[in-house]
Amino acid sequence: MKISQKGLYALQAMMVLTRRYTQGAIRIRDIAYEENLPEKFLELILLELKNARIVESVRGAKGGYQLRRAPSEIRLSEIIRLIDGPLAPFGDADQLRVLIDRDADHSALYKVFLEVRDAAAKILENTTLADLISRGPENKSRPRNGNRRSNRRKTELRVLPMVAGGEGHD
């Protein structure tokens, strides 16, 4: 399973909607601004999330997006599967199970793939948006002064192109 830029955007957007869960519909533009995402691209992502019934929209002026379910009921796996496909590193879980059964020569290999997917699934099924927020910066038992997002570091850490020969570690 590979999480694309689009997948990351989706997760970021969902985190915004989670933080603002009680505040009604949030405009695409506001989400894009808060997370510094390309607005039109984000629009497509939200549309997809809406069609999958994870979020819902309010149309017209004063419109926007909001979660359709409580943040504790939305698992990361659901979002990632929607945007980036199966969690398995190759094919999907069902295919792998079939291959394990039918392709004796490689079944040991496919079993390893399935192990990997199960390990990923375990983590991503058990992490909800609510978890993410409760582990977030506002919840680190810091003195809360109401002036949120004040001197937070605006990280401009561009993810590097990852050259092939780059000192091991993955």
Added chain:
Amino acid sequence: MKISQKGLYALQAMMVLTRRYTQGAIRIRDIAYEENLPEKFLELILLELKNARIVESVRGAKGGYQLRRAPSEIRLSEIIRLIDGPLAPFGDADQLRVLIDRDADHSALYKVFLEVRDAAAKILENTTLADLISRGPENKSRPRNGNRRSNRRKTELRVLPMVAGGEGHD
């Protein structure tokens, strides 16, 4: 981490070289034939594995490829990293650690990504080519009659295109 077709080919080829570890250099053509892989494409893959010093080649007539180290010393992680890049589902482990440190707003999210990569790494670092073969069809305590690869089912299970709306499960 996503394993490409190329990555799968690489692993299949390495399994052949493992099964034939004692037999000296094996021709590309023979590997391709045994595993039903496109010969010229496999050639490129083997070249890459050679440049990474995982296998070695013997040139000229009667040439071919063989492992450079014992099968028990070659981990799946090594092959997959070479062909398909980092095991992390997003970026690589080092990047994730930096992001966790520097991007407070999303550090919970990146921590989950890192958990996933660690889980995958744990499995793939701890599985060697030797493991794969010892778990394979020839080692299932079946009566060995010397007539290997006799009536094995030649699986022609093409991996499906994976339509987007295909009944959940990944």
Added chain:
DNA sequence: TATAATGCCTATTAATCAGGTAGGGATAGT
């Protein structure tokens, strides 16, 4: 020593995907 069999290496390609951008239509609040 000629020849055939191999690996080495670079280039090329068609198809698909990733990451966007653009713009007009539909809908709702004022």
Added chain:
DNA sequence: ACTATCCCTACCTGATTAATAGGCATTATA
């Protein structure tokens, strides 16, 4: 009406994937 917003389809560019092609270099062996 007017304006703000989401809805939807189309389009675009560059990278990646999964190959194929072909000539060069090296080696075994007849």
